[in-house]
Amino acid sequence: MDDERSFRSRLLDGLAASIAERGYRTTTVADIVRHAHTSKRTFYSHFPDKEQCFIELLRADHEQLLAAIGTAVDPDADWRAQIRQAVMAYIEHISARPEITLSWIRELPALGAPVRDIQRSAMSGLTDLLVALSDSPGFRRGDISPVRRELAVILLGGLRELTALTVEDSRPAESILEPAVTASEALLGAERP
Structure with missing residues (x-):
């Protein structure tokens, strides 16, 4: 079981490396297994195709993002401090693998109806997290x-x-910090009863 998880993890990392190197569209299964140091046979024993591997990679990335933000925010801190903590955790996450973030935003929607559920689930997860974080003592x-x-x-x-434009323009992810904090404070601050 651990070997199976290890191979699956290596394949996901192999896809991430290939996306960073060539982008999702031009990545092939051969690229994934080359980066994962395994075989196509191993790939196909875990995923039916490149698309399913991509979906699994994005699902894992999304779970990591939610966990990073949830862990970074102190619910007892002032609400403005919480916003900054959340945005900084977001930036740290996207800075680690900007190509994956860009793939989420630009490549995934191009796959059409088969991925609509993961898109909606991801937005719903982030929305739920934002609603929960804004219902804190701070x-x-x-x-x-x-x-x-x-x-x-x-x-x-x-x-x-804003994230997609920043990554596409090869600007540092940190450049979105102040605009994101300002917009968040304005929108969330407008929710006064």
């Missing part, structure tokens, strides 16, 4: 109601596009 002390889901989606959609 936000309550600031007399701020939990953010409405619709506003959370607007905020996250804007952050996603």
